[in-house]
Amino acid sequence: MSRVGVLVLGPAGVGKSTFCNAIISHMQTIGRRAHIVNLDPAAEPSKYEFTIDIRDLISLEDVMEELNLGPNGSLVYCFEYLLNNLDWLDEEIGDYNDEYLIFDCPGQIELYTHIPVLPTIVRHLQNQLNFNLCAVYLLEAPFVIDTSKFFSGALSAMSAMILLELPHINVLSKIDLIKDEYSKKKLKRFLNPDPTLLIDSAKESVNPKFDRLNESIANLVDDFGMVQFLTLESKNPESVSTILSYIDDVTQWAEGQEPKEPNDQVEIDDL
Template identity: 85%
Template sequence: MSRVGVLALGPAGVGKSTFCNSIIHHMQTIGRRAHIVNLDPAADPTEYEFTIDIRDLISLQDVMEEMDLGPNGGLVYCFEYLLENLDWLDDQIGDYNDEYLIFDCPGQIELYTHVPVLPTIVRHLKNQLNFNLCATYLLEAPFIIDNSKFFSGALSAMSAMILLELPHINILSKIDLVKNDFNKKKLKQFLNPDPLLLAQEDETFNPKFSKLNKLIANLVDDFGMVQFLPLDCSKDSTSVSTILSYIDDVTQWSEAQEPKEPNDEFEIDDNEVDVQN
């Protein structure tokens, strides 16, 4: 069985930890096993405990106190320290050779847009530890339904897709917070958006930036890969199982499973076979 890893990415507060917990819960209900690998040195576990926790190696609080750094500088220091001690990560993951690992990543997107920390870790997981990886990038639905903010989110998602060079699934989280009927109807056009149409529809854009906005819309449209799956973490939602099916497809999880032994009820008893000469 091959190793499968899922990276939960996105800005701070978009619900990455909730998403990780929802995936774990759903997989347990269908008889599959998974573990959360916490790569956020400032995070505390919520519903499910971390199986592997970067804070066992280094924590943001300790770095800020001992190095007199702020949150962002301290976070960069933590990951630079992790890169110098990747053997620690190897040892931790080594105990879970055939398990499904979900990597809960920090919300500071500069770790893969400005400082190539996560791309380095991704290459290590792929090349040294033989992982089939998938990146999930979360953006908040209440944020995205503002046309101008959509382009901001789309550009950040595109940046992650290009720099990480992984199969990539964009997710709209917190769709349950989109309350009124008008916004619910509007939300549908952002699941498979037409950037050129969205740029034309928005009358709030400053005319001074119309040329820049058109270029951005053309860039997103030409890229052609900015689509979103809805995520609703309520108990009766099927969105988590749908997202997991997409993840399984791009990581080829099903193809890597070992064939199961046939059930006893389907086995043939040699004594019952009538052989005719």
């Protein structure tokens, strides 16, 4: 089995841990193994225990208490400490040499949109540990129904795509919270964004003084050509399976599997 890693990214509260648990649960039902690597020094395990946990190295609570820093400053300190002790991460991952690892990342998006912390970890995983990686970026479906909020989410997703330089899958989470048909119809225009529709929608709901800015953002999304979204309903196995199939494709997971002998050998006499 090839070394495969999935970085689960997105703003706080978007459902990253729920997604990690859903992927693990689905993989178990189809006979595959995976492990959660927790990179959030403030996180607690929920449905599944963390196989590798950054809190075994450093925790947000300890940093806040000992250094008298706020949550954001403490988080940056934790990751700077991790970067200075990457041998710890190597040793922990070394126990799972040929496993499928799901990296649950913190919700502070500045760690991969402004500060080159996660990009450094990504390069280390690729170059030193020979991982095939992809990023899964989550946004809340109820959040992006509003066009201006979609622009904000799309720009943050694009920033992560550019900075991490990884195969990238964008996902709209909590799709099951969209109940009314009008909202579902509005949401469809954001799955594969059309700049004309985005501009028209923005003009209907946003102050006209922002028209030129909105047009520029819509055209940027169109020019970039990769801001598309899959939908996630974490309790729906088909929805989880679809996203996993995309992850497998971009990480080339199947190509790293050892060929299996057929269960039944065909006798020459039977041909």
